[in-house]
Amino acid sequence: MxxxxxxxxxxxxxxxxxxxxxxxxxxxxxxxxxxxxxxxxxxxxxxxxxxxxxxxxxxxxxxxxxxxxxxxxxxxxxxxxxxxxxxxxxxxxxxxxxxxxxxxxxxxxxxxxxxxxxxxxxxxxxxxxxxxxxxxxxxxxxxxxxxxxxxxxxxxISPAGIVAPVPATDELGLTRRQHDVLRLVADGQSNKRIASALGLSVHTVKLHLRNANLRLGAHNRTEAAMRYRTLRS
Known part of the structure; x- marks a missing residue:
């Protein structure tokens, strides 16, 4: 196609x-x-x-x-x-x-x-x-x-107290997948290895990492890994 x-x-x-x-x-x-x-x-x-x-x-x-x-x-x-x-x-x-x-x-x-x-x-x-x-x-x-x-x-949304669902995030504002990807980046894993470990495509790993960078204010994977280690320590 x-x-x-x-x-x-x-x-x-x-x-x-x-x-x-x-x-x-x-x-x-x-x-x-x-x-x-x-x-x-x-x-x-x-x-x-x-x-x-x-x-x-x-x-x-x-x-x-x-x-x-x-x-x-x-x-x-x-x-x-x-x-x-x-x-x-x-x-x-x-x-x-x-x-x-x-x-x-x-x-x-x-x-x-x-x-x-x-x-x-x-x-x-x-x-x-x-x-x-x-x-x-x-x-x-x-x-x-x-x-x-x-x-x-x-x-x-019904006014009877029902609230909209929100994505599961941790205290850093990261989704579960962003957390998983960052944890492996911080461990020095390549995108290919991360994709294999999480059962994702390399493209999806890159997008999760890009979104995590935005949340952490990082400019690249190295900076994201450093900030992630600091914030999680």
Missing amino acids: SIASCDGVASEILVLPGQPARRTAEVLLIGTQCNFSHNLIAATSQELGHITVAAAPSFHDFRSLAELTHEQPTLLVLDEPTMRGLTKDDRAYLLGLAEVALAVAFCTGAFGRTCYEDEELRQRMISIFPLNCRLDVWLSVIKLVAHGGNYILPEI
């Missing part, structure tokens, strides 16, 4: 010019061009910097590519029509992507609440936020989720 840029070349997966040619992007938006326009993709890509962003028109296109290449994005964002249209098999496949963060960009508040009340989705720590919001709000949420956070629009 090929990848094309915005120059008009037909393809199932759309990435922007200037981004590295990858078979699977780190952040993949799945939905119609009406919902995930070229302008929105471009703005999202610019906000996320070195994190590659792409769009696929259907879950079938994403799944076909993932099964062909054995690669997965770090974050999948599905629009409401895509989420509504999932078959039982596709839904099981989606929820089984253990190393992929999931998010639903809903069009209607009622569907957002339905997703929030879905026990399987809540256990999966899926982020839920509106598609039709101000661009600055969209970019803030996407940036948070792309860097390992979790977000659920407060308005879809």
Whole structure:
């Protein structure tokens, strides 16, 4: 399955010019061009910097590519029509992507609440936020989720004291995977060895390390390892 840029070349997966040619992007938006326009993709890509962003028109296109290449994005964002249209098999496949963060960009508040009340989705720590919001709000949420956070629009949460789930973090604000990766980096392990030890791809290890660097204010893996040792001692 090929990848094309915005120059008009037909393809199932759309990435922007200037981004590295990858078979699977780190952040993949799945939905119609009406919902995930070229302008929105471009703005999202610019906000996320070195994190590659792409769009696929259907879950079938994403799944076909993932099964062909054995690669997965770090974050999948599905629009409401895509989420509504999932078959039982596709839904099981989606929820089984253990190393992929999931998010639903809903069009209607009622569907957002339905997703929030879905026990399987809540256990999966899926982020839920509106598609039709101000661009600055969209970019803030996407940036948070792309860097390992979790977000659920407060308005879809029941006022009866239910709170939104948050990612499991330690006192340093690191997720479990970021902690695992940093611990092995601090032990002097290479990305390849870390990937093997944790059952991840090297690409996923790099992204977890990048996100951990951001949380610790480190500029590279050596500095991250030093800060991690200091903070954990």
